[in-house]
Amino acid sequence: xxxxxxxxxxxxxxxxxxxxxxxxxxxxxxxxxxxxxxxxxxxxxxxxxxxxxxxxxxxxxxxxxxxxxxxxxxxxxxxxxxxxxxxxxxxxxxxxxxxxxxxxxxxxxxxxxxxxxxxxxxxxxxxxxxxxxxxxxxxxxxxxxxxxxxxxxxxxxxxxxxxxxxxxxxxxxxxxxxxxxxxxxxxxxxxxxxxxxxxxxxxxxxxxxxxxxxxxxxxxxxxxxxxxxxxxxxxxxxxxxxxxxxxxxxxxxxxxxxxxxxxx
Numbered sequence: 012x013x014x015x016x017x018x019x020x021x022x023x024x025x026x027x028x029x030x031x032x033x034x035x036x037x038x039x040x041x042x043x044x045x046x047x048x049x050x051x052x053x054x055x056x057x058x059x060x061x062x063x064x065x066x067x068x069x070x071x072x073x074x075x076x077x078x079x080x081x082x083x084x085x086x087x088x089x090x091x092x093x094x095x096x097x098x099x100x101x102x103x104x105x106x107x108x109x110x111x112x113x114x115x116x117x118x119x120x121x122x123x124x125x126x127x128x129x130x131x132x133x134x135x136x137x138x139x140x141x142x143x144x145x146x147x148x149x150x151x152x153x154x155x156x157x158x159x160x161x162x163x164x165x166x167x168x169x170x171x172x173x174x175x176x177x178x179x180x181x182x183x184x185x186x187x188x189x190x191x192x193x194x195x196x197x198x199x200x201x202x203x204x205x206x207x208x209x210x211x212x213x214x215x216x217x218x219x220x221x222x223x224x225x226x227x228x229x230x231x232x233x234x235x236x237x238x239x240x241x242x243x244x245x246x247x248x249x250x251x252x253x254x255x256x257x258x259x260x261x262x263x264x265x266x267x268x269x270x271x272x273x274x275x
Contacts, residue, residue, distance in 0.1 A: 012080060014045030015186075019068060022046050026075035037272040041225045043078035043108060044068070047088055047096060057088050061096045069103055077226075078129070082110040083119040090122050097126050106226070108153075112137040124148045130180070130224050134167040135159060142168065146177030151224045154216075155184035156201035157192035169206035179208075180224050181216040196261070200254040210251040242266040 013025040026042050033040035046064050054060040069079070079100040083093040097107045106129045111119035113133035120141040123131035131145070132153040145152060154167045169179055181202055184190040192198070195217065202208045208216070222232030231241045244264040247253060253261075265273040 012043040012045040014048035017049060017051045022068060023071065026072055030075050037267045042076040043080050044072045044076050045080040047081035049082065049087060058092060061088065061092055065096065065099050069100060077106055078108055079105040080108040080110065083117065083122065084110065084113060085115045085117050090117050090119060094122055094126065108132065120145055124150050133158065135164055137168065142171050143175055146172055146175035151178045151180050151220060153180045153182055153224060154206065155182055155190065156206055157190040157198060158184045160201055161190045161192060166205045169208055173208070173212060178220055179212070179216050180220040181213060182221065194258055196253055196257045196259065200257045203254050210253065214250060240266055240269040
């Protein structure tokens with residue numbers, strides 16, 4: 012995701028770099044425009060900044076991404092203005108995502124479901140009443156246990172979302188501000204211990220469900236005829252053993268589209 016520039020030149024640079032990396036690197040990189048991550052100091056209000064994004068940047072970043080995200084949070088971008096911004100993005104053909112109910116419960120999860128967002132991310136502070144509507148929708152709950160751990164916060168209600176039939180994806184949220192955890196084995200440990208997930212649920216959350224969020228589930232995410240052979244071969248006795256090898260690199264080979272791109 013972009014979002015650490017908060018001005019035209021820096022945001023476009025981030026998206027250009029991500030696009031070039033995806034072209035040069037064997038691993039797929041799917042960018043998301045997160046210009047609405049915070050309000051830059053040169054803007055008098057969040058409303059003025061969102062208007063600038065709608066008029067100036069949303070038309071321009073279309074060449075680099077099909078996803079738009081917003082940090083819907085009290086004191087940053089309130090639900091009402093987030094809704095207006097995301098509706099505008101949808102009208103322009105973007106798929107929408109949301110940072111939702113991370114710090115405070117502002118009803119962002121319900122808003123994401125209402126707008127048919129591809130995903131709502133974080134969900135640390137979502138309320139019980141939001142769980143069933145989310146679970147009945149196609150909006151994916153992208154949970155980021157590394158962020159909860161890194162910041163010393165509570166964890167999202169993964170177990171209850173899953174028990175209601177919701178779709179859960181796990182991601183690292185790797186960023187310099189709130190989660191410098193990029194090791195999947197640590198995410199596996201946190202998902203099992205703190206999110207109360209079963210290992211098969213964790214595996215699905217990191218594979219087919221994550222592919223679904225990115226619109227790639229027809230190509231990758233499962234091992235089946237007709238899909239690309241994207242595989243990770245690990246030196247463990249059973250997939251359920253992964254959390255027991257936390258912070259140990261047990262990867263032997265990475266296979267991308269049927270080709271070994273990394274091995275040891």
